[in-house]
Amino acid sequence: MALLLKAKNKAVEAYAVMRDMTEFNQLVEELDNEFNDSWQPLDFDSGLAVLDEGKSEVLEFAVVGVSAADEQNLNIVTEYILKAKRIGLPVVLVVKDVNPAALHQLMRLGADDFIPYPIPDGALRDSFVNLRDRKVNNAEPEEKRKKRRHGFVLPVYGVAGGVGASTFAVNLAWELATASRKSDKRVALLDFNFQFGSVATYLDLPRREAIYELISDPASMDHDALAQALTSFKSRLAVLTSPMDALPLDIIAPEDVQKLIDIARDSYDFIIIDMPQALVHWSDNVLKAAETYFTVLEIDMRSAQNTLRFLRALKAEELPFEKVQFILNRAPGFTDMSGKARVKRLGESLGVSLDVLLPDGGKPVAQACDQGLPLSEVAAKNPLRKEVRKIAEALLEQVEADKAAVAT
Template identity: 45%
Template sequence: MSARLQPEPATPAPVIACTISRDVQHFELLIEDMEAALGERWGDLGFADALAFLEQPEADSLRFVAIALDSEDEADLGLVIDVIRAAKAKGIKVILITEDVTPASLHQLLREGGDEFVPYPLPEGELARAIERMTAPPPPEIPAQMRNTLKATGDRSGVVIPVYAMAGGTGATTLAVNLAWELAILDQEVAPRVCLIDLGLQTGSVATYLDLPRREAVLELLSDTEAMDSDTFMQALLSFNQKLHVLTAPLDLVPLDLIGPPDVERLIETARTNFDYVVIDMPPAMADWGETVLNAAHLCFATLELDMRSAQNTLRFKRTLQSEGLPLQKFRFVLNRAPGFADLTAGGVSGGWRIRSASRSRCSCPMAGAR
């Protein structure tokens, strides 16, 4: 009589992720998105339990942890930081899920090792995209021609030129990129050192204009400017034709308040001491560090078109600067795509809108000219 073979029980799939929070039931959308992305291959821990678990061999299978916190957790931020450090020590990625957390606390958590940030309530599909980014293979190496070979000197006192847009599509980024390039090739014998900084943290497109990749190094730099020196700043730059040196916008969308006035001041000052010209492509929204840029600027350009939205925004912009006591006299307004047959002299535009006009452009300058 032969024995009947019994099927071996299926080996459970290893847990590859874990949520860590004070009470995961407070983050119901996170539970739903974790189940949708990972099925049963994830677990849940409190902050204290997470510290003990991360020291065990069972934690070796984890690919990432999702740390969820709200304003109540800010009172014990040290414990959260300890969890992040323990995860990073084992090579585990960290996603920060935050609700009503102050920018200062978020900045500190990102600096301690947060790899991704997703606000709560979770935007649809955003957690899955964050997981995909973290588990994707590392990006290819930067091509040799794009690597910055310029060394830090710290002996310059560069001219700072921010460029603003009075309305979308008026050519501010085009002007910033082409202005920086023209300055870089101003003197072929003694080429000026020119840096182009994209402060459009969310929608900046300087990298797209110049066909440069965005890098994680930019977010790392902006997340901890206190530790930044001239060498680390130069390492975060990319080179365009070995003449123009560019700090692109971050790889991922980040909040404008990721950086504050002290961060921007350090960034601009570091750029000034290493370059002759620092051109800054400004975001469309005014952040709390906008005044820092204005005070550091030697000359500002603002692009506009001959339409009602540009006129209204320009007057609102002017009134805001005057009411805050900010230096309106630094601004030169550039009228883009101006028709050649109309009476659009600089004096006419300046008198009608009561602004100081610098020039007019009949069309957007093609980027091919910079190549």
């Protein structure tokens, strides 16, 4: 007797409505990247019929493609926009060779945004992010909007150069930002290696002059000063890069580091801090503020010896060792039994638990860093990317679980 497994239909998160889909091939690719298979292509007649069913909880947008050929009969386009707005569905227009008068008419009917075709890089994603933010802000009362977020501080420290700490920090921050795109969770990535930080390089971001002003003038350090120093990556991740010039690590005092972290915690739900390898006079402030202190090492003698020095420093200063979560990068594969035995011996000799094992991502990791993109944008199926995403999802689930526990 055969068992028929019925595939579960994915809920539709967006409608793409247009007269001729072949005119908007780039739009199809952009929607695939944004929603995978959770969007539905429709012509205008089908689109109007679907709206009669109402708006589901997961349905977010209607993307309406309008070309010059549609100007002869804008009535069906205007009818769709009006109907979508009546059920509270945001409408994004993608316009191809449409004259300004027709575009003005459609926007006055209630379209929320418009994007020219061909679509500029990142424009569609930015539009979705802005509309999601607008929805959250409109739904929340003013008092709640001004409420502090009390973000989770997650520093990333590499016990030796080249162990992959900065790569892990950048990709963890990006995975958190993308995994929480439908919620109001905000993510910031702070590069505290003020001399030779790599975050700007790995995300191809400019180093702003305002960063030096922020850390060199603690008296003026506030939410506005931090906002001016931050750079946005793809409208989802706020990034504080290292300064333009190499600065001494003691340019900022411990109390000012604490102040900077507190300001970031007020505005963001997750604060990933890429730490310098050197232990400085404000390192303990970061450790004390951390929810979890990720410490990255490799399975080699250099990492083992530096880890022992790091552990001795923590014990000597009576710092909260229990916050440290060791991560073994470039760990042996599942079938490498001798490698797994080495991992076990390393953990036993150091007296630590090596629970988080990251696989070797190979050449695509270095290529992604050189291109200034997260690994998910270059090699989405890379095993390292998959493990980092699992960690990000576990962090999000833990936050939601803690939030639910507090609510009850």
